[in-house]
Amino acid sequence: MSADEFRAAVAKMRATYPDDRSAVLPALRLAQERHGGWLPEEAFREVADALDRTPAFCLSIATFYDMFHTEPVGRRVVGVCTNVSCALAGAQAVVDAFERELDVRVGETTDDGAITLRTVECLGGCGWATVVAVDDHQRLRVGPRDVPALVKELRGVS
Amino acid sequence: MASPELVFAGTDGGAVTDLGTYEERGGLTALRRAREMTPDEIVAELNASNLRGRGGAFFPTGRKWSFIPKPDQNPNPHYLVVNADESEPGSFKDHEIMLRVPFRFLEGCLIAARAIESRRVFVYIRGEYGRPFEVLVDALAQMRKQKLLEDVTIVIHRGAGAYICGEETALLESLEGERGQPRTKPPFPAIAGLYASPTAVNNVESIATVPPIIELGGKEYAELGVEDSTGTRVFSLSGNVVRPGNYELPHGFPLKDLIYEIGGGIPDGRVLKAVIPGGSSTPILTAVEADQVTLDYDSLSQMGTAIGSAGVIAIDDRCCMVQLGVRVSQFYEHESCGKCTPCRVGTRWLTQILKKIESGRGTHADLDLLLDVGEHVNGTCLCPLGDSDAIAVASYVAKFRDEFLAHVEEGGCPFEGESSLDQIVAPTDVHEAHVGPAEIVRPLEVVA
Numbered sequence: 099m100s101a102d103e104f105r106a107a108v109a110k111m112r113a114t115y116p117d118d119r120s121a122v123l124p125a126l127r128l129a130q131e132r133h134g135g136w137l138p139e140e141a142f143r144e145v146a147d148a149l150d151r152t153p154a155f156c157l158s159i160a161t162f163y164d165m166f167h168t169e170p171v172g173r174r175v176v177g178v179c180t181n182v183s184c185a186l187a188g189a190q191a192v193v194d195a196f197e198r199e200l201d202v203r204v205g206e207t208t209d210d211g212a213i214t215l216r217t218v219e220c221l222g223g224c225g226w227a228t229v230v231a232v233d234d235h236q237r238l239r240v241g242p243r244d245v246p247a248l249v250k251e252l253r254g255v256s
Numbered sequence: 257m258a259s260p261e262l263v264f265a266g267t268d269g270g271a272v273t274d275l276g277t278y279e280e281r282g283g284l285t286a287l288r289r290a291r292e293m294t295p296d297e298i299v300a301e302l303n304a305s306n307l308r309g310r311g312g313a314f315f316p317t318g319r320k321w322s323f324i325p326k327p328d329q330n331p332n333p334h335y336l337v338v339n340a341d342e343s344e345p346g347s348f349k350d351h352e353i354m355l356r357v358p359f360r361f362l363e364g365c366l367i368a369a370r371a372i373e374s375r376r377v378f379v380y381i382r383g384e385y386g387r388p389f390e391v392l393v394d395a396l397a398q399m400r401k402q403k404l405l406e407d408v409t410i411v412i413h414r415g416a417g418a419y420i421c422g423e424e425t426a427l428l429e430s431l432e433g434e435r436g437q438p439r440t441k442p443p444f445p446a447i448a449g450l451y452a453s454p455t456a457v458n459n460v461e462s463i464a465t466v467p468p469i470i471e472l473g474g475k476e477y478a479e480l481g482v483e484d485s486t487g488t489r490v491f492s493l494s495g496n497v498v499r500p501g502n503y504e505l506p507h508g509f510p511l512k513d514l515i516y517e518i519g520g521g522i523p524d525g526r527v528l529k530a531v532i533p534g535g536s537s538t539p540i541l542t543a544v545e546a547d548q549v550t551l552d553y554d555s556l557s558q559m560g561t562a563i564g565s566a567g568v569i570a571i572d573d574r575c576c577m578v579q580l581g582v583r584v585s586q587f588y589e590h591e592s593c594g595k596c597t598p599c600r601v602g603t604r605w606l607t608q609i610l611k612k613i614e615s616g617r618g619t620h621a622d623l624d625l626l627l628d629v630g631e632h633v634n635g636t637c638l639c640p641l642g643d644s645d646a647i648a649v650a651s652y653v654a655k656f657r658d659e660f661l662a663h664v665e666e667g668g669c670p671f672e673g674e675s676s677l678d679q680i681v682a683p684t685d686v687h688e689a690h691v692g693p694a695e696i697v698r699p700l701e702v703v704a
Binding site: 117122126163164165180182185187190193203204216217219224225226227233236 | 342350382387414432433435451492501679681685
């Protein structure tokens with residue numbers, strides 16, 4: 099997506115709302131997609147320009163929300179829920195399996211830049227534990243034995 | 257017990273994502289009927305049904321709508337905002353409702369919009385619900401194509417990961433493009449909500465229950481369930497049970513039947529130790545108490561807890577209650593927005609004290625301090641996020657005091673590494689791994 103296309107897309111977002119301040123989250127989401135999954139400094143300038151806000155304001159919004167990244171991440175971001183229901187169902191074994199399979203610790207990105215591993219708070223799938231978020235979609239009922247195939251799939255897709 | 261499905265009616269256990277199929281199975285009759293009713297008549301049906309909000313606060317939906325001024329009383333546009341930011345640990349019902357009955361939900365949006373004389377609907381859906389978002393967008397397009405929206409605009413707005421945005425005023429801040437921090441009330445959203453205009457904020461399940469109420473009539477709906485907790489409820493069952501899942505049941509259903517009959521009981525030959533009945537914010541029940549309650553407002557209130565968002569978490573005897581406290585408190589610490597000092601400082605402090613007790617370094621004074629800090633968080637902030645942490649943790653201490661004392665007196669966790677929550681890595685742990693563990697300090701002394 100070119101800079102012009104980005105500006106045009108954000109203009110359309112602004113027109114969706116009675117007050118175009120509301121377009122900040124969708125604009126940041128789009129900017130993050132455009133910049134490979136995270137928001138470098140220039141992304142905030144672009145978003146600010148497209149929204150008639152300041153880069154600092156846009157940064158202050160991004161840092162509030164868990165799904166915006168202000169540091170580089172892998173091409174895919176894997177988030178294992180370790181809240182109570184998933185934890186009771188064995189989420190830590192799933193975390194351990196990802197750490198082994200990816201050879202990273204939680205919070206790190208694989209050397210080839212393919213996958214970032216995180217633990218996350220409740221994903222709203224407690225009865226389908228363990229829930230694993232892959233970017234903004236979810237894999238349900240993931241067990242440690244499912245992890246090698248899932249990792250292979252994610253590396254293939256990227 | 258035969259349990260009528262109203263929210264999930266016509267699905268046969270699957271999903272209805274085709275508008276034609278939805279209509280063949282009786283969908284849209286409520287919308288047609290509502291469009292022949294006046295807004296006041298719709299509100300009157302809701303009042304007769306005594307539908308109470310399914311997001312957790314249990315506030316009567318009809319009464320909430322009746323607080324919205326008439327257009328001639330307030331010339332600003334009126335808004336319906338649907339809270340689809342479901343993030344309460346233990347709750348995953350709205351997730352399944354949006355996946356399986358998107359048209360019933362959108363039909364409910366249109367009826368609700370008519371009731372409050374709104375032409376603009378915003379559905380604020382949590383950012384992690386990628387698939388439900390796609391399902392709603394597709395369903396909305398099908399309805400638009402059939403010109404079912406008439407003069408109403410529905411916008412599906414995605415959040416970006418923040419539990420606090422499920423609090424209605426924080427949600428409105430977020431929807432306005434700000435950091436999702438709660439507002440001072442009053443003014444309440446009904447008077448000055450989105451863009452300072454009259455706004456009704458309703459939960460997904462509440463809205464999806466509106467079409468069946470219009471179809472049945474409020475009075476008949478109120479015959480289901482029990483007094484003060486009418487109708488059906490989608491209960492989310494999770495944790496240590498054989499068959500976790502969402503189950504739509506009438507209010508007043510025995511908790512033990514949900515766990516043992518519907519849920520298939522406790523797996524791996526273990527026994528039930530405790531139940532969190534309404535999402536992680538609600539006080540815990542012992543297994544003995546869980547045997548005695550029914551799933552409705554009054555029964556759970558009388559037992560000192562709450563129906564909350566109806567997220568039932570079954571916990572078996574492998575779980576250390578101090579570790580449970582740590583994990584729950586870590587969640588609230590992570591999600592505290594930082595606006596109010598007692599919550600910002602208190603949730604972190606509670607976690608630190610609990611970790612100290614779990615490690616075996618805690619004293620009797622730490623146990624007192626834990627409860628004291630909680631009391632100073634509870635009720636002192638703009639929203640109940642910090643209260644939830646304090647109330648939940650206090651209930652673990654009250655119900656399982658012996659276990660907390662054992663940690664102090666034996667100088668370590670009596671589960672000796674065998675607890676089901678042992679070594680679980682929370683997001684706040686990862687933060688600590690990067691910046692170093694926090695020392696337990698008394699924040700007010702540091703300030704002084």
